[in-house]
Amino acid sequence: MQRLSAIVSGAMLASSVSSRLVETSLSIFASKGTFSTFSNRKGNQNFQKEAVRSDFLKWVSVGFFRAYMFATGFTPLQPKPLESIMDIGRAKNKSPEDLASIWDDYHLGRGHIGASMKAKLYRLLEQRAADCQYFVIPLWRGSGYTTMFAQVKIPHMMFTSLEDYKARGTQASPYLTVCHYTEFAESKGLVLIRGDVVFTSKLNDSEAEWLLKTAQSFYLNDSRFKLVECFNKQTRDFEFKDVLRALDMPVL
Numbered sequence: 001m002q003r004l005s006a007i008v009s010g011a012m013l014a015s016s017v018s019s020r021l022v023e024t025s026l027s028i029f030a031s032k033g034t035f036s037t038f039s040n041r042k043g044n045q046n047f048q049k050e051a052v053r054s055d056f057l058k059w060v061s062v063g064f065f066r067a068y069m070f071a072t073g074f075t076p077l078q079p080k081p082l083e084s085i086m087d088i089g090r091a092k093n094k095s096p097e098d099l100a101s102i103w104d105d106y107h108l109g110r111g112h113i114g115a116s117m118k119a120k121l122y123r124l125l126e127q128r129a130a131d132c133q134y135f136v137i138p139l140w141r142g143s144g145y146t147t148m149f150a151q152v153k154i155p156h157m158m159f160t161s162l163e164d165y166k167a168r169g170t171q172a173s174p175y176l177t178v179c180h181y182t183e184f185a186e187s188k189g190l191v192l193i194r195g196d197v198v199f200t201s202k203l204n205d206s207e208a209e210w211l212l213k214t215a216q217s218f219y220l221n222d223s224r225f226k227l228v229e230c231f232n233k234q235t236r237d238f239e240f241k242d243v244l245r246a247l248d249m250p251v252l
């Protein structure tokens with residue numbers, strides 16, 4: 001999800017702050033703050049009931065032909081409430097820029113991804129994801145790529161690999177889950193984003209950050225969103241090589 005930042009310019013508000021400001025400002029986060037996440041199937045029964053249409057799975061280019069229901073049994077990690085992560089009352093006194101920077105810096109080295117976006121872009125993402133919930137993103141690794149399957153059901157996003165789903169079917173687990181927090185959307189025009197890498201053996205933090213930014217770019221950039229629409233609405237016309245070209249990746 002990189003070098004794409006220019007395409008979603010303004011989406012991410014993160015900026016570095018001095019170590020002194022970070023040290024002082026991190027007190028807005030809950031002292032309990034171990035970001036334990038857990039599977040809560042009961043609490044997420046309604047997260048996703050729709051099946052991925054079988055014609056999504058037609059491409060020879062990604063070597064995937066099984067027409068199972070992707071989301072059935074595919075349960076996201078239950079996100080922690082924002083108030084369990086930070087002192088919202090104290091955070092209200094921060095500027096949007098400072099809050100975004102503090103949020104990002106707090107997550108560094110903690111096995112999570114901290115990001116933020118403007119509320120107006122979040123609303124666009126929410127609008128576009130309403131009827132275009134699925135997409136495929138190639139994750140470049142060395143001399144080739146791994147094709148990731150994204151499910152966007154705001155305020156959540158989930159990513160797994162097509163190969164893992166090919167092997168596990170409906171039991172495939174997400175590699176990365178993302179939650180958007182809208183508590184400051186009205187007052188500061190800011191939405192905080194937190195990603196949890198579920199399997200660090202299959203996805204590292206930098207790859208997870210790239211996936212998040214790349215998914216954002218396909219939903220927020222008008223030209224790229226046409227590929228998302230095609231994938232969801234005219235799947236038979238969808239060409240995976242167009243995604244590769246959009247990302248300046250070689251068509252193997």
